[in-house]
Amino acid sequence: ESTTAEKKRWNLNDFDIGKPLGRGKFGHVYLAREKRSNQIVALKVLFKSQLKQSQVEHQLRREVEIQSHLRHPNILRLYGYFYDQKRVYLILEYAAKGELYKELQKCKYFSERRSATYVASLARALIYCHGKHVIHRDIKPENLLVGAQGELKIADFGWSVHTFNRRRTMCGTLDYLPPEMVESVEHDANVDIWSLGVLCYEFLYGVPPFEAIEHSDTYRRIVHVDLKFPPKPVVSSAAKDLISQMLVKDSSRRLPLHKALEHPWIVQNADPSGIYRV
Numbered sequence: 001e002s003t004t005a006e007k008k009r010w011n012l013n014d015f016d017i018g019k020p021l022g023r024g025k026f027g028h029v030y031l032a033r034e035k036r037s038n039q040i041v042a043l044k045v046l047f048k049s050q051l052k053q054s055q056v057e058h059q060l061r062r063e064v065e066i067q068s069h070l071r072h073p074n075i076l077r078l079y080g081y082f083y084d085q086k087r088v089y090l091i092l093e094y095a096a097k098g099e100l101y102k103e104l105q106k107c108k109y110f111s112e113r114r115s116a117t118y119v120a121s122l123a124r125a126l127i128y129c130h131g132k133h134v135i136h137r138d139i140k141p142e143n144l145l146v147g148a149q150g151e152l153k154i155a156d157f158g159w160s161v162h163t164f165n166r167r168r169t170m171c172g173t174l175d176y177l178p179p180e181m182v183e184s185v186e187h188d189a190n191v192d193i194w195s196l197g198v199l200c201y202e203f204l205y206g207v208p209p210f211e212a213i214e215h216s217d218t219y220r221r222i223v224h225v226d227l228k229f230p231p232k233p234v235v236s237s238a239a240k241d242l243i244s245q246m247l248v249k250d251s252s253r254r255l256p257l258h259k260a261l262e263h264p265w266i267v268q269n270a271d272p273s274g275i276y277r278v
């Protein structure tokens with residue numbers, strides 16, 4: 001039995017592999033059970049060839065380094081990693097209710113209580129990250145998972161911090177980029193306030209606020225903060241007020257995350273436990 005001091009060296013024989021949980025850009029994720037402890041985990045398998053080809057190995061190392069030190073109920077745990085000849089394996093906390101965006105697609109949009117509960121959880125997770133000088137966790141629905149009790153988990157699939165160098169025209173969406181990133185000026189933790197505002201809007205309306213067919217139109221709508229609230233579904237003015245205080249062009253004037261947690265809409269709608277029971 002290895003002591004906690006020396007890092008346990010994992011290998012594939014330590015796990016029984018279960019059903020696939022999905023496939024991402026760089027690899028597959030499987031349900032797995034660590035044999036000795038019977039602990040259920042998610043195992044993400046990345047192909048070294050693909051990592052090399054996309055020049056993301058060092059970025060992945062950085063992402064693993066950051067994620068393995070984060071401990072928060074709303075951030076998916078990274079327990080460890082190992083590799084063999086061809087693959088890198090990430091040992092991750094298993095989120096039993098899967099990807100939030102699939103749930104959002106199914107419901108079209110979330111209730112104000114559900115949206116506020118998720119936004120409060122994300123704000124707390126981001127406050128924790130900023131406290132550890134980690135920013136830009138790239139919170140968009142695709143990066144959010146749901147635990148067995150309905151709690152939100154930022155899985156932050158890691159490419160955000162690097163892909164923005166190429167302004168994500170290649171693979172990710174622009175919808176979540178704040179003006180300072182679209183105009184590629186330096187950015188700080190306030191980018192996460194913007195993304196949280198975008199996410200809050202998308203939870204309530206089912207579409208992101210600056211969506212457009214053409215990238216160029218999305219760019220323009222973001223830099224001009226062309227924020228419009230559709231008449232349907234009906235959304236409270238308190239919710240619109242919070243969103244309007246987060247989607248502000250001047251990053252220093254965005255509502256700080258701890259203030260967002262005190263906003264009336266959050267106080268009146270978010271479940272304090274961060275759990276939304278469907």
Ligand SMILES: COCCOc1ccc2cc1OCC(=O)N(C)CCCNCc1c[nH]c3ncnc(c13)N2
Nearest residue numbers: 021022023024029042093094095098099155157158
């Ligand atoms: C560099 O990589 C950093 C870590 O990236 C991930 C960590 C955990 C992930 C998925 C990750 O990347 C994205 C990805 O592969 N997909 C979008 C396809 C699979 C979706 N997962 C579905 C899923 C369901 N229950 C889960 N419990 C834990 N993790 C999961 C899932 N997925």
